[in-house]
Amino acid sequence: MEGGWxxxxxxxxxxxxxxxxxxxxxxxIIVLVLWWGAxxxxxxPPQYLPSxxxxxxxxxxxxxxYGFIGDIGISIFRVWTAFLISAAMAIPFGIMMSxxxxxxxxxxxxxxxxxxxxxxxxxxxxxxxxGIGEASKIALLWLGTFFQLVLLVADDARRVPRxxxxxxxxxxxxxxxxxxxxxxxxxxxxxxxxxxxxxxWCWTYLIIAEIVAADSGIGYVIMSARRYVKTDEVMAGILxxxxxxxxxxxxIRWLHRRWFIYLT
Amino acid sequence: MAHFLExxxxxxxxxxxxxxxxxxxxxxxxxxxxxxxVVFLGPSGCGKSTLMRMVGGLETPTSGRIMLEGREVKGxxxxxxxxxxxxxxxxxxKVIDNVRFGLKFRSDLSAKEKDRIAxxxxxxxxxxxxxxxWVNRISGGMRQRVAIARTFAAGPDILLMDEPFGALDAQNxxxxxxxxxxxxxxxxxxxxxxxxxxxxxxxxxxxIFVFSARxxxxxxxxxxxxxxxxxxxxxxxxxxxxxxxxxxxxxxTRTQALRSEQLEVKGP
Numbered sequence: 001m002e003g004g005w006x007x008x009x010x011x012x013x014x015x016x017x018x019x020x021x022x023x024x025x026x027x028x029i030i031v032l033v034l035w036w037g038a039x040x041x042x043x044x045p046p047q048y049l050p051s052x053x054x055x056x057x058x059x060x061x062x063x064x065x066y067g068f069i070g071d072i073g074i075s076i077f078r079v080w081t082a083f084l085i086s087a088a089m090a091i092p093f094g095i096m097m098s099x100x101x102x103x104x105x106x107x108x109x110x111x112x113x114x115x116x117x118x119x120x121x122x123x124x125x126x127x128x129x130x131g132i133g134e135a136s137k138i139a140l141l142w143l144g145t146f147f148q149l150v151l152l153v154a155d156d157a158r159r160v161p162r163x164x165x166x167x168x169x170x171x172x173x174x175x176x177x178x179x180x181x182x183x184x185x186x187x188x189x190x191x192x193x194x195x196x197x198x199x200x201w202c203w204t205y206l207i208i209a210e211i212v213a214a215d216s217g218i219g220y221v222i223m224s225a226r227r228y229v230k231t232d233e234v235m236a237g238i239l240x241x242x243x244x245x246x247x248x249x250x251x252i253r254w255l256h257r258r259w260f261i262y263l264t
Numbered sequence: 265m266a267h268f269l270e271x272x273x274x275x276x277x278x279x280x281x282x283x284x285x286x287x288x289x290x291x292x293x294x295x296x297x298x299x300x301x302v303v304f305l306g307p308s309g310c311g312k313s314t315l316m317r318m319v320g321g322l323e324t325p326t327s328g329r330i331m332l333e334g335r336e337v338k339g340x341x342x343x344x345x346x347x348x349x350x351x352x353x354x355x356x357x358k359v360i361d362n363v364r365f366g367l368k369f370r371s372d373l374s375a376k377e378k379d380r381i382a383x384x385x386x387x388x389x390x391x392x393x394x395x396x397x398w399v400n401r402i403s404g405g406m407r408q409r410v411a412i413a414r415t416f417a418a419g420p421d422i423l424l425m426d427e428p429f430g431a432l433d434a435q436n437x438x439x440x441x442x443x444x445x446x447x448x449x450x451x452x453x454x455x456x457x458x459x460x461x462x463x464x465x466x467x468x469x470x471x472i473f474v475f476s477a478r479x480x481x482x483x484x485x486x487x488x489x490x491x492x493x494x495x496x497x498x499x500x501x502x503x504x505x506x507x508x509x510x511x512x513x514x515x516x517t518r519t520q521a522l523r524s525e526q527l528e529v530k531g532p
Contacts (some may be wrong), residue, residue, distance in 0.1 A: 172342035
């Protein structure tokens with residue numbers, strides 16, 4: 001293979017997609033083998049470190065016997081609801097921030113202030129205001145992502161080259177035309193990347209929300225398993241989040257390549 | 265009779281941190297006739313682009329005024345088309361759609377008519393067979409031709425070109441200059457072309473305005489149309505007439521380029 005293995009250890013060497021995927025799979029196998037070896041050698045008692053096999057069996061049991069699929073479903077529902085609300089608000093708002101100085105001036109400092117508040121610190125407030133139902137969880141995820149996303153979107157919009165805007169202005173486009181036909185398509189590739197990253201944060205905040213106060217969801221399953229030191233169940237829960245995260249991320253990357261084929 | 269384009273005692277000062285800052289253009293006046301190809305030649309950063317952008321309505325003069333077809337230029341619109349050096353076309357649109365974009369916001373034409381015009385100008389720049397290509401996958405010179413086709417298709421009264429061939433290699437540039445000169449003659453379009461390349465200026469222009477280093481003043485006006493034939497080809501570039509003309513202009517610009525370079529330095 002011409003330059004195949006050599007390029008992998010070359011400074012800034014060429015990356016080929018097939019090889020990169022193989023390396024990705026290889027890294028998973030290495031971690032699994034290490035884990036399995038540590039468990040088989042009983043480096044730690046099984047209560048602390050169950051074997052990969054035990055976790056997989058437990059995962060399967062949870063799915064078919066204990067309705068874990070419902071918990072996964074409700075967690076995904078919470079994440080996507082909050083994420084979509086965040087995105088639906090942040091995208092127009094961010095674009096407005098980049099378009100009109102008054103919107104930017106009025107919101108920049110306020111957003112920065114809220115953005116630096118750690119989400120867990122807001123849990124008591126969301127519970128006082130909204131109780132422990134779905135609304136408070138979605139509100140928490142929204143708080144954690146909206147203010148970040150709005151700034152990312154505003155930056156994406158600001159990075160649209162001045163020339164593109166001026167092509168619009170000199171072909172008779174009104175500001176709304178420029179936003180719809182130029183700014184939005186121009187910023188879309190980087191915005192989709194930012195949405196993908198924000199979706200990942202949603203999962204972090206979801207588990208916080210579900211660990212603090214919930215009676216369903218992956219975070220709840222993990223937390224109740226911990227109470228009885230069912231480490232295999234805790235790890236099965238973590239595994240579920242990891243798999244969902246990986247799958248979503250890969251799916252969005254795939255869509256990104258398909259939608260933005262003109263970039264390559 | 266009023267002139268097609270009249271730049272009347274225009275100055276421009278850019279504010280820096282609210283205070284009056286950089287003096288870019290110093291009392292420039294000129295008249296341009298309809299169908300004329302005018303080149304603004306000057307060192308980088310001298311303010312010639314700013315002057316052109318003011319004609320396009322993308323900047324406002326600090327004092328003085330610019331009249332186009334008897335009306336004062338107040339802002340950008342479809343009458344004043346622009347071709348830029350970079351980001352001159354949209355990567356998310358295919359070649360033909362980039363050209364169609366020039367007509368996108370015209371409600372007086374049917375979709376069919378827009379399509380016909382777009383295809384016509386795509387053919388004029390010789391890119392018909394690339395209409396379904398993404399602009400990122402064609403060469404830099406082709407991308408500039410797409411931008412030129414789009415701007416012609418939009419049907420502006422005046423074409424403003426800001427160093428459109430500045431990023432191309434020498435062979436490509438020569439070819440595009442030749443094509444552009446032909447297109448301008450054929451369409452009888454009024455053009456302002458900004459460049460710091462002396463040969464490019466001499467080859468394209470009916471008239472050259474040589475600008476000084478910042479603040480830009482007109483150093484000299486050269487009526488190229490009295491010195492070179494209307495229609496020009498690559499042989500002309502080899503001729504003695506062209507060579508002497510080029511040397512004469514180079515002599516004018518050399519000292520300005522040095523001054524301009526020193527002005528670029530903002531501090532240690």
